[in-house]
Amino acid sequence: xxxxxxxxxxxxxxxxVKPSVADAMWPYLNNHFGNPSSIYRIARESRNAIETxxxxxxxxxGAEPGEIYFTSGGSESDNWAIKGIAFANRKKGNxxxxxxxxxxxxxxxxxxxxxxxxxxxxxxxxxxxLIDPADLERAITDTTILISIMYANNEIGTIEPVAELGAxxxxxxxxxHTDAVQAIGNVPIDVRTQNIDLLSxxxxxxxxxxxxxxxxxxKGVKIDNLIHGGxxxxxxxxxxxxxxxxxxxxxxxxxxxxxxxxxNTHIRTLRDRLLNGILVTIPHARLNGHPExxxxxxxxxxxxxxxxxxxxxxxxxxxICASTGSACTSGSLEPSHVLxxxxxxxxxxxxxxxxxxxxxxxxxxxxxxxxxxxxxxxxLREMSxxxxxxxxxNSNV
Numbered sequence: 001x002x003x004x005x006x007x008x009x010x011x012x013x014x015x016x017v018k019p020s021v022a023d024a025m026w027p028y029l030n031n032h033f034g035n036p037s038s039i040y041r042i043a044r045e046s047r048n049a050i051e052t053x054x055x056x057x058x059x060x061x062g063a064e065p066g067e068i069y070f071t072s073g074g075s076e077s078d079n080w081a082i083k084g085i086a087f088a089n090r091k092k093g094n095x096x097x098x099x100x101x102x103x104x105x106x107x108x109x110x111x112x113x114x115x116x117x118x119x120x121x122x123x124x125x126x127x128x129x130l131i132d133p134a135d136l137e138r139a140i141t142d143t144t145i146l147i148s149i150m151y152a153n154n155e156i157g158t159i160e161p162v163a164e165l166g167a168x169x170x171x172x173x174x175x176x177h178t179d180a181v182q183a184i185g186n187v188p189i190d191v192r193t194q195n196i197d198l199l200s201x202x203x204x205x206x207x208x209x210x211x212x213x214x215x216x217x218x219k220g221v222k223i224d225n226l227i228h229g230g231x232x233x234x235x236x237x238x239x240x241x242x243x244x245x246x247x248x249x250x251x252x253x254x255x256x257x258x259x260x261x262x263x264n265t266h267i268r269t270l271r272d273r274l275l276n277g278i279l280v281t282i283p284h285a286r287l288n289g290h291p292e293x294x295x296x297x298x299x300x301x302x303x304x305x306x307x308x309x310x311x312x313x314x315x316x317x318x319x320i321c322a323s324t325g326s327a328c329t330s331g332s333l334e335p336s337h338v339l340x341x342x343x344x345x346x347x348x349x350x351x352x353x354x355x356x357x358x359x360x361x362x363x364x365x366x367x368x369x370x371x372x373x374x375x376x377x378x379x380l381r382e383m384s385x386x387x388x389x390x391x392x393x394n395s396n397v
Contacts, residue, residue: 006319007365011205011297011358012154012182013323017248018207024251025209028244036241037230046243053250060257061199062190063216069233070246071226073213074181077200078105078148080215080237081177084223085146085198086113089175093143094118097136099160100341101125102150103179107337110148119143128290129158129342136165140172147176151183151199155338155354156289157298159187166195175221181205181213185256185263186295197221201253203245207359208252212245259359267357268296270366274355275299277370282377288339288352297357302344305387306351306380314376320369323354347386 008016028049034042036050051065058065071077086096098110100122110120121139125131131149140147147169152159162178169176177198180189185206191199199216203209217223229238256263279285284304303311308324315322324336335349344352355369381387 004319005368006321007361007368008321009355009357009361009365009369010321010323012157012295012354012356014204014210015207015358016360017204017209018252018255020255021208021248021252025244025248028247032243036243037232046241049243049247050241053246056250056254057201057214058216060184060189060253061216062192064219066234067216067219069215069217069236070241070249071213071215071237072211072242073204074103074179074200074202075105076226077202077213077215078103078179079109080226081198081200081217081223082106082109082113082146082148084226085175085177085221086118088222088224089145090118093141093145095121095141095143095145097121097123097139097144097147099123099125099131099149101129101153101155101338102148103154103181106148106150106179123149125158125341127343128293129153129156129288129338130290130293131160131165133161133164133168136168140168140174144172144174147174149176149178151178151180151189152187152295153289153338154182155336156300156342157182157294157356158289159183159293159295162196163194166197169197170195182295184253185260186297188257188260191216191218198223203249203252206252206256209245209248212242212249214249263359264296266359267361270357270361270363271297271299273363274357274366274369275301277366278373281370281374286348288342288344295356299355299357300352301355302339302348302352303377304348304351305384306377308350308352310380311351311353311376314380315372318372318376320372323356324352 032045034046036047054065054068057068096118098106114120123131123135123139149160149165151162166176175197178196179200181202184201197218202213225236227238232238286302288300288302335346339349339352
């Protein structure tokens with residue numbers, strides 16, 4: 001028997017490191033091992049590599065190199081942005097605005113700050129997961145010190161009107177942070193024209209290494225330092241740098257932003273083929289998220305009368321890697337807070353499947369999923385006590 005075929009459709013959870021990225025990293029795991037804080041030649045080589053990567057990240061965002069601070073990933077960047085702004089500006093006010101569909105790195109940080117005496121407004125979204133800028137405007141008070149709205153949702157793929165939201169924050173002179181972890185390489189970003197003051201990103205979402213991210217902090221923004229100790233990252237985040245990972249992230253973001261048009265066209269074509277095939281062949285299914293204002297590779301779809309976790313196990317048996325939502329909450333028995341926020345009842349939210357495509361996916365992958373998935377859904381529904389009574393009561397949405 002040959003090796004079982006594996007089709008990876010969970011690129012929102014993580015992506016494989018591209019060979020050219022691994023090649024760029026290797027010298028800094030081998031010969032170029034110097035501590036960037038030292039002054040001899042091999043140390044200067046490490047320092048120069050970090051600064052090259054900083055310039056690569058800055059160019060991808062339309063920022064200045066001195067505004068880029070390396071972190072361990074998206075969650076750390078989100079925590080730094082929220083806590084750093086909150087504690088540095090608490091004499092001005094204690095009110096923070098975010099949305100109901102943020103990643104838990106934002107939501108749990110805000111909940112922590114509520115226990116520390118801060119007030120947080122969680123703006124609702126519409127049925128597609130979009131924030132109404134008018135709702136943001138109404139939520140602002142004299143004590144508002146931070147607005148944090150994600151660029152694109154990690155579960156349903158909806159892309160928010162970031163430039164418009166940022167303009168509202170700028171008008172009121174309130175720092176605007178966006179979690180852009182899912183957006184890098186999928187959406188063109190310019191922090192200047194889009195009125196962004198702070199932006200979080202994570203390398204492993206765009207074919208870079210895990211354990212490395214960055215926080216863009218616009219020059220002049222008042223924010224507390226994250227880690228005290230040495231002078232690394234302009235004294236704002238102490239600790240010897242993860243040189244190889246930083247180099248890998250620089251190379252990865254350069255590749256991701258250079259190929260963004262090809263990537264979007266390729267991925268969107270595959271996504272639409274897969275989505276249309278699912279809706280045509282599987283009854284009682286509905287797309288979650290905005291039909292047009294969404295990430296090019298994201299499909300989040302709910303199937304009535306079945307559990308999403310069961311689908312994942314059956315698909316895994318066929319070599320298909322998928323998700324029910326955020327990888328960070330895949331072990332939870334609770335339905336997705338994002339799906340509940342867009343108005344799905346618990347029973348339908350439980351039957352959701354997230355398929356996220358990447359550069360290496362092919363039409364053959366899509367065809368195989370369209371062959372397997374309808375059979376999986378049908379088998380699970382035949383075992384469901386809810387299905388027989390609901391066959392005629394629902395239709396595709």
